[in-house]
Amino acid sequence: MSPRDRISQAIRAAAAGGEPALVAYLTAGYPRRDKFREHVRAIACAADVVEVGVPFTDPMADGVTIQRASLAALSQGVSLRWILAELAELSDVKAPILLMSYLNPLLAFGESALATAARRANVSGFIVPDLPLDESSELRAALDEQQIALVQMVTPVTEPARIKQLCAGSQGFVYAVTMTGTTGKSVAVPDEVLRYLDAVRAIAPVPVCAGFGIRGPEQVRRLRGHVDGVVVGSALVEVLERGEDPAAWLRELRRP
Amino acid sequence: MNALAKPLDSARLLADLIAGKYPDARGRFGPFGGRYVPETLIPAVERLERGVREHLHASEFQAEFTGQLRSWVGRPTALTFAQRLSDLWGAKVWLKREDLAHTGAHKITNAIGQALLAKRLGAKRIVAETGAGQHGVASAAACARLGLPCTVYMGAIDMERQAPNVGRMRLLGATVVPVTSGDQTLRAAIDEALRAWVADPTETFYLLGSAVGPHPYPYLVRELQAVIGREAREQILAANGALPDALIACVGGGSNSIGAFHAFVPDATVEILGIEAGGRGSGLGDNAATVSHGTPGVLHGTFSMLLQSDDGQIQETYSVSAGLDYPGVGPEHALLGAIGRVNYTTASDEEALAAVETLSRYEGILPALESAHALAGAQRWARANPGKTILVCLSGRGDKDLATLLKMLVKPERA
Numbered sequence: 001m002s003p004r005d006r007i008s009q010a011i012r013a014a015a016a017g018g019e020p021a022l023v024a025y026l027t028a029g030y031p032r033r034d035k036f037r038e039h040v041r042a043i044a045c046a047a048d049v050v051e052v053g054v055p056f057t058d059p060m061a062d063g064v065t066i067q068r069a070s071l072a073a074l075s076q077g078v079s080l081r082w083i084l085a086e087l088a089e090l091s092d093v094k095a096p097i098l099l100m101s102y103l104n105p106l107l108a109f110g111e112s113a114l115a116t117a118a119r120r121a122n123v124s125g126f127i128v129p130d131l132p133l134d135e136s137s138e139l140r141a142a143l144d145e146q147q148i149a150l151v152q153m154v155t156p157v158t159e160p161a162r163i164k165q166l167c168a169g170s171q172g173f174v175y176a177v178t179m180t181g182t183t184g185k186s187v188a189v190p191d192e193v194l195r196y197l198d199a200v201r202a203i204a205p206v207p208v209c210a211g212f213g214i215r216g217p218e219q220v221r222r223l224r225g226h227v228d229g230v231v232v233g234s235a236l237v238e239v240l241e242r243g244e245d246p247a248a249w250l251r252e253l254r255r256p
Numbered sequence: 257m258n259a260l261a262k263p264l265d266s267a268r269l270l271a272d273l274i275a276g277k278y279p280d281a282r283g284r285f286g287p288f289g290g291r292y293v294p295e296t297l298i299p300a301v302e303r304l305e306r307g308v309r310e311h312l313h314a315s316e317f318q319a320e321f322t323g324q325l326r327s328w329v330g331r332p333t334a335l336t337f338a339q340r341l342s343d344l345w346g347a348k349v350w351l352k353r354e355d356l357a358h359t360g361a362h363k364i365t366n367a368i369g370q371a372l373l374a375k376r377l378g379a380k381r382i383v384a385e386t387g388a389g390q391h392g393v394a395s396a397a398a399c400a401r402l403g404l405p406c407t408v409y410m411g412a413i414d415m416e417r418q419a420p421n422v423g424r425m426r427l428l429g430a431t432v433v434p435v436t437s438g439d440q441t442l443r444a445a446i447d448e449a450l451r452a453w454v455a456d457p458t459e460t461f462y463l464l465g466s467a468v469g470p471h472p473y474p475y476l477v478r479e480l481q482a483v484i485g486r487e488a489r490e491q492i493l494a495a496n497g498a499l500p501d502a503l504i505a506c507v508g509g510g511s512n513s514i515g516a517f518h519a520f521v522p523d524a525t526v527e528i529l530g531i532e533a534g535g536r537g538s539g540l541g542d543n544a545a546t547v548s549h550g551t552p553g554v555l556h557g558t559f560s561m562l563l564q565s566d567d568g569q570i571q572e573t574y575s576v577s578a579g580l581d582y583p584g585v586g587p588e589h590a591l592l593g594a595i596g597r598v599n600y601t602t603a604s605d606e607e608a609l610a611a612v613e614t615l616s617r618y619e620g621i622l623p624a625l626e627s628a629h630a631l632a633g634a635q636r637w638a639r640a641n642p643g644k645t646i647l648v649c650l651s652g653r654g655d656k657d658l659a660t661l662l663k664m665l666v667k668p669e670r671a
Binding site: 109 | 282
């Protein structure tokens with residue numbers, strides 16, 4: 001199975017039981033660089049897809065938690081090169097791994113070198129929040145050669161015609177942002193957001209996962225039936241920050 | 257290290273630039289520019305682009321803009337022949353006096369232009385970023401003038417070093433929000449203004465202060481500021497009977513300079529120099545000289561030159577001048593540098609401070625620390641090209657820098 005198909009497959013398999021699949025985010029090397037592999041393994045026990053954040057100095061789509069995590073990771077010397085080397089040591093982890101990175105560190109690595117190195121490190125896909133579909137042809141071409149996914153985001157303010165394009169262009173899954181704003185703020189999920197998610201799901205050829213502001217089991221329950229998966233980020237980073245067990249927290253999230 | 261994928265055909269790019277082909281449909285100036293924003297902002301930048309296309313060059317908007325420039329900003333700004341400076345440097349020095357514009361710098365021209373556009377597009381509130389405080393003050397003033405609520409994001413460190421401008425913004429009715437994330441200076445303020453825009457992309461208008469950011473900002477800011485070069489070109493032809501041999505401006509994000517340069521780019525006989533902040537040296541972290549020392553990359557929505565580490569992390573910059581203290585630069589400057597039409601060099605803190613002193617004493621004009629970089633570059637060029645004519649864009653006045661200047665330049669009188 002190609003790396004990108006592993007993502008869709010893992011989400012569909014998990015969602016088949018009725019509960020949304022879990023895509024769980026951590027900032028690489030935070031809160032401690034020497035715990036990175038341990039954290040990935042622990043998260044992979046309870047989540048269906050692991051999203052590893054590559055820290056960047058200017059995370060403009062992220063709220064305070066991920067900003068803090070990113071700067072702390074950078075100050076411990078975490079880099080994309082280091083992350084890929086660490087992930088290459090985690091080939092026994094069954095959950096597919098995604099990298100979430102702003103564009104500039106990827107450009108600095110070089111797009112085609114990145115695709116090769118990512119394949120070697122068992123990375124199945126990328127989420128690049130500051131790379132719109134219209135600017136993505138070069139990275140996409142490089143990732144396509146390794147059959148690695150480039151996940152597109154859609155938002156509640158995206159025009160219907162563009163949602164169609166983004167869904168058609170997304171690989172692995174469609175990342176449906178639940179609100180306007182940065183990551184990490186808790187949101188109630190109003191009916192209109194559920195309708196928007198239904199509309200996205202009706203046209204997406206790959207699974208749809210909702211993210212931004214998902215922090216607890218009530219939100220996950222509310223989204224049940226409207227999405228194939230949910231993405232949790234800031235709240236999980238805070239769990240790791242407090243030194244709690246990420247797997248136990250993730251299992252709680254999905255308890256019916 | 258980042259590099260351009262293909263070598264550039266400089267002659268063709270310059271011809272296309274002069275023919276008005278940039279930015280192209282994708283918001284590119286040759287390889288530079290574009291639109292690298294989160295999906296949430298796509299509708300907002302597309303709406304802005306449509307608004308720019310519909311209004312910016314329409315006669316109704318232009319009449320309104322020009323009216324504000326004449327009656328409120330104080331344009332055209334004067335062109336001053338600097339007689340004593342000319343004698344001192346051995347060249348003919350002309351100053352384009354943006355320091356005489358309302359609120360003390362060229363920034364007001366862009367602020368009132370964008371605020372007028374925001375109003376036409378039905379914006380309910382304005383957000384802006386500021387480093388030294390000049391764009392914040394200009395935005396606050398423009399919003400007061402047009403009755404729009406204004407929030408300015410400013411790094412906590414900058415708020416401390418530019419306290420008088422914080423007071424000015426508040427007096428002008430703006431809300432000033434301290435930014436404590438990131439490096440707590442201009443770069444973090446832009447990050448935070450972008451986050452505020454992401455949170456409310458429909459009703460908020462982001463009034464960006466320099467020729468940076470995602471398309472259409474570099475184009476919009478250039479078009480608004482191009483009045484500087486158009487006025488100067490006309491004024492110097494009338495007063496001097498000929499174009500200058502050299503045109504010199506300081507470059508941070510690059511709005512006064514792109515505004516000054518634009519009308520002169522086709523004039524092959526005019527040598528154009530952009531002076532960046534050389535700070536305390538050429539090492540990474542010691543300056544803010546992006547075109548001179550940077551490499552290509554993406555920051556704040558545009559592909560341009562950047563001061564960054566080998567693994568693509570943005571570097572902290574250093575300059576005595578808060579207004580030049582930025583690790584990126586407008587994409588059109590990246591192109592002008594790459595094809596060699598503009599020569600980008602640096603002036604150090606020390607040279608800039610000396611230039612403040614010189615202009616103050618010889619011409620009775622206290623320049624902003626930013627503009628003093630252009631003067632330092634002009635002095636060097638004058639010494640190498642005796643007898644030639646130089647036009648310097650004096651982007652702002654130095655009142656805002658008094659605290660720094662008093663500390664660094666004014667020696668106590670002997671008893």
